[in-house]
Amino acid sequence: MKRIHDLRARCEASPARAVDEIRAFIATNSFPLFDGDTAIFFFWDERPFESVSLMNWVFGLESRQSFIPLGSTAAWYLPLELPHRARVEYKLELVRLGQRLWIRDPLNLHRAFDPFGSNSVVTMPGYAPPLWVSADAVTRPGSLVTLTVKSAVYGEGREVTVYRPSEYKPHKKYPLLICHDGRDYIRFANMIPVLDNLIQRHEVAPLLVAFTSGVDRNREYGANPKQPVFLVDELLPTMKAEYRILDGADNVGLMGASFGGVSSLYAAWARPGVFGKLLLQSGSFVHTDIGRHDRGPLFDPVVEFVNQLRSDPARIQARLFMSCGTFESLIWFNRSLRALLQDHGLDIRFVESQDGHNWIAWRDRLRDGLTSLFPGHLWMYYD
Amino acid sequence: MVGSLLLLGPQRPSQNLSEALGTVPGDGPVVLITAGWRHDEGEVESLQRVAGSSALHLPIYRWFDELMTSQPALANAWRLRQAKVLELKALHRLRLLPAIDALRQMMDRVSAGSEIARPQFQWSLDHLRELDQQLLDHAAVISRQHPEVLRPWEHPAVAAIHQRVAEAFAGSRAILVAGGHVAVLRNRLEFFGLRPLLHQAVARGTSVIAWSAGAMCLTDRIVLFYDDPPDGAGHPELLDRGFEMADSVVLLPHCRERLTLSDRRRVSLLATRFAPDACLGLENGAWLVRNGDRWLNRGPPGSAVWLWPDGDVRPLARPLEGPA
Missing domain, CATH: 3.40.50.880 (Class I glutamine amidotransferase (GATase) domain)
Structure with a gap:
């Protein structure tokens, strides 16, 4: 905070030079500033604003954090204490002449992208993007092919993108992982370079990944009986006709995030014994002990399913990896479900991160999930 | 030559x-x-x-x-021995991890200037090396306990x-x-x-x-x-x-x-x-x-x-x- 206090003192000592002082301050610092566990956000514009706020989706933190005016200048600042290694996505809300405007932080170039656009990102000391998320020149890339699954249950052809590891040979058998929200996992969670890197390092066994995407996504993935039919009776047979898949449910996995996690768990529950491995990220496992939920009608079938599952958890015949961010309200549902499933003897690895409900958080946990469910011969391979 | x-x-x-x-x-x-x-x-x-x-x-x-398909008796004997070796590795690891943790802590104490830690470090190191040697020795013992696969290349097949x-x-x-x-x-x-x-x-x-x-x-x-x-x-x-x-x-x-x-x-x-x-x-x-x-x-x-x-x-x- 010393830098902010010094700036304020300089501006107050010489109001005529305040703009120059602020410009120099912006030019000589990168933002946000950090002071221990506190991130200090800064905003300045020549136009006056009635208020500036940081809008966030951190569960447990007020979603609107108001900036503080820097004395009588047009600059604003906001000290915000955040956990070590935390990663927070946010936008700024500017109010001028009664009009609200949401923008990305103009002083912070770090961005995170998702299907809805992009946000600014602050990462606290201790967080670094994993080394295995980016493509490089040394790693041998796998290949992608597209096939169309004729779906009677959805009444149309559904395109599926199939990842084949670099070592792929048609005569060999591989495990299969089916991935919900496949397009988004590829686009926003870098899943292809992640697979390439982890397989080349022998951290993950070579495997096929079928990336599928919903059309009316939230309805199809929200514990919809049509989706297990699509996965088990349409997609899986198509994959088995095109590729050699290792025998046994233990070699067929299903994954997804948010509602994709719900759909994965629902399919494993509706069709037990088909999917032996589940990778569930920030699953929207909302449930109730009494009364109604408050999440809107989209969650009705989800809550009904999770409540049923809680009364018969042993019906799940799979090994699970679950992850969730501690900045999500879903953390409580995930922790609760994890405990319940573990109590019923299911093999679960559960990982929490200091992050929210977003694609980078899901990307960052892919190594944990994939190595947990499809481990490679890491210790043994020296090519 | x-x-x-x-x-x-x-x-x-x-x-x-x-x-x-x-x-x-x-x-x-x-x-x-x-x-x-x-x-x-x-x-x-x-x-x-x-x-x-x-x-x-x-x-x-x-x-x-x-051979593992065509020679079931040989295959069984080999797998039995390998299963014992795997069990040995798992048990060995239980002893190895605390030994390495102890050695690391001794190393830190020595680096911090503790005179007391010096011989403790050496003993911890000796212990770790002894564990390594025990693994090799025990694996050799297991091999000798399975004479039918001690020299498998002498098997007729x-x-x-x-x-x-x-x-x-x-x-x-x-x-x-x-x-x-x-x-x-x-x-x-x-x-x-x-x-x-x-x-x-x-x-x-x-x-x-x-x-x-x-x-x-x-x-x-x-x-x-x-x-x-x-x-x-x-x-x-x-x-x-x-x-x-x-x-x-x-x-x-x-x-x-x-x-x-x-x-x-x-x-x-x-x-x-x-x-x-x-x-x-x-x-x-x-x-x-x-x-x-x-x-x-x-x-x-x-x-x-x-x-x-x-x-x-x-x-x-x-x-x-x-x-x-």
């Missing part, structure tokens, strides 16, 4: 095998062993382009699989393959042993009795060129390592004894990727634990050759590095002088 032993680093992204092979005298055929590639053992086209069209590939991974390999080695100029899955490779070589055959071949003048896991198998002790595994602490552990053809070294292929070389404490612990053997990291381009009682790197500077007990990592570009 005794054949040469050439130990190479990983052959990706670029290979130096052809250059190494070019230094081997004679005009006999070249023998290829790629059992470490497991299911991909037979995909040797690129290797044959380097070794010459007359190169003879010995598919010992496939032969082993076939295996003897013919052993003989076939011996004949292939007899007229060869060089034997190439590729990397891959080090435990699979070592076990298959052991199963078919290639340890004595390799020794005999070198004594007769055949050169052996081995890289990565292949090179590890030829040393006295095979050390598995990965500092940052997705699960667990990543402590190095012994796989087994090697074939004792390349002595005084512990080989660490891909060490820059697999080891945190900037962590002096980890480097020091690894090098100290396996001293007086030299812990040598092999990167792409490394090419170790024996010169008297020393190893030289004929590869580019930095392609082979030497991990020192003081935590230093130094390029191996000149004759070894042996760690203190």
Whole structure:
């Protein structure tokens, strides 16, 4: 905070030079500033604003954090204490002449992208993007092919993108992982370079990944009986006709995030014994002990399913990896479900991160999930 | 004339095998062993382009699989022994982890200047080395407890393959042993009795060129390592004894990727634990050759590095002088 206090003192000592002082301050610092566990956000514009706020989706933190005016200048600042290694996505809300405007932080170039656009990102000391998320020149890339699954249950052809590891040979058998929200996992969670890197390092066994995407996504993935039919009776047979898949449910996995996690768990529950491995990220496992939920009608079938599952958890015949961010309200549902499933003897690895409900958080946990469910011969391979 | 032993680093992204092979005298055929590639053992086209069209590939991974199907009694005996070895490893790990943790703490105390910690550190180190030795000894005991697979190559069904390999080695100029899955490779070589055959071949003048896991198998002790595994602490552990053809070294292929070389404490612990053997990291381009009682790197500077007990990592570009 010393830098902010010094700036304020300089501006107050010489109001005529305040703009120059602020410009120099912006030019000589990168933002946000950090002071221990506190991130200090800064905003300045020549136009006056009635208020500036940081809008966030951190569960447990007020979603609107108001900036503080820097004395009588047009600059604003906001000290915000955040956990070590935390990663927070946010936008700024500017109010001028009664009009609200949401923008990305103009002083912070770090961005995170998702299907809805992009946000600014602050990462606290201790967080670094994993080394295995980016493509490089040394790693041998796998290949992608597209096939169309004729779906009677959805009444149309559904395109599926199939990842084949670099070592792929048609005569060999591989495990299969089916991935919900496949397009988004590829686009926003870098899943292809992640697979390439982890397989080349022998951290993950070579495997096929079928990336599928919903059309009316939230309805199809929200514990919809049509989706297990699509996965088990349409997609899986198509994959088995095109590729050699290792025998046994233990070699067929299903994954997804948010509602994709719900759909994965629902399919494993509706069709037990088909999917032996589940990778569930920030699953929207909302449930109730009494009364109604408050999440809107989209969650009705989800809550009904999770409540049923809680009364018969042993019906799940799979090994699970679950992850969730501690900045999500879903953390409580995930922790609760994890405990319940573990109590019923299911093999679960559960990982929490200091992050929210977003694609980078899901990307960052892919190594944990994939190595947990499809481990490679890491210790043994020296090519 | 005794054949040469050439130990190479990983052959990706670029290979130096052809250059190494070019230094081997004679005009006999070249023998290829790629059992470490497991299911991909037979995909040797690129290797044959380097070794010459007359190169003879010995598919010992496939032969082993076939024997495990056709000889159920032998297969059962082998699996029974392997199951015991796996149990031994799991139990050994329970003792190894606290020993390494204790040694690290002693190391920190010594670094902080504690005189009391000095002998404690030494005893902890001795204890760790004793554990390593116990693993090897106990594995040998388990092997002796299964005499039916102690020398499997004397089994009638295996003897013919052993003989076939011996004949292939007899007229060869060089034997190439590729990397891959080090435990699979070592076990298959052991199963078919290639340890004595390799020794005999070198004594007769055949050169052996081995890289990565292949090179590890030829040393006295095979050390598995990965500092940052997705699960667990990543402590190095012994796989087994090697074939004792390349002595005084512990080989660490891909060490820059697999080891945190900037962590002096980890480097020091690894090098100290396996001293007086030299812990040598092999990167792409490394090419170790024996010169008297020393190893030289004929590869580019930095392609082979030497991990020192003081935590230093130094390029191996000149004759070894042996760690203190």
